[in-house]
Amino acid sequence: MTRASGLVRIAIAVAFLLTATFLTQQSTALAATTTVDVGDIWFCDETFEGGLCETTIAVGDTVVWDFDGAIQPHTTTACGASCDSPTASPRWDSGLINDGTTFQYTFNAPGTYLYYCQVHPTLQRGSIVVRGNGAVGDANCNGAVDSIDAALILQLTAGLVGSLPCQQNADVNGNGSVDSIDAALVLQFTAGLLPNLPS
């Protein structure tokens, strides 16, 4: 048995052992929409009046601010680098909303985006944390490349799952197909047999 085929056999065994783990960790890579409620005088919920509401999303996701809970007029406006000295050219600005409607913005780059209400600039603030897509081999986009990613790739190869949370990271050797070689590369990397993966 060659070293490569041995690794593949190990990887297949790991894949089945980790099926239950996968089923509890599975999430979607499809672009999602997250709603942030807006009220008087807060984002998210009333406990954030005077504070900062943080919302975490994945890159490509859309945030919908829902002003239905507000009686007073408010805005959602990007601060730029600091909400203590907001930029004059915000990335997004809803303008005054006082009819309970919504405003939405899609985040296409990872990062942390601060925002505030222009009517209540010190009392009503939030931030959107946009997670990136992860590195090559990180098939579930949890920030680590490990045997779970190898298991996921093998499950995809075996037809046990139809897609992966971050399938764009699964073609480790970049040859255009996702197969057991990619899983083996991940396992070799995890075992320290490869110093790094292709980037």
Ligand SMILES: [Ca+2]
């Ligand atoms: Ca991972």
Ligand SMILES: [Ca+2]
């Ligand atoms: Ca490949």
Ligand SMILES: [Cu+2]
């Ligand atoms: Cu406000």
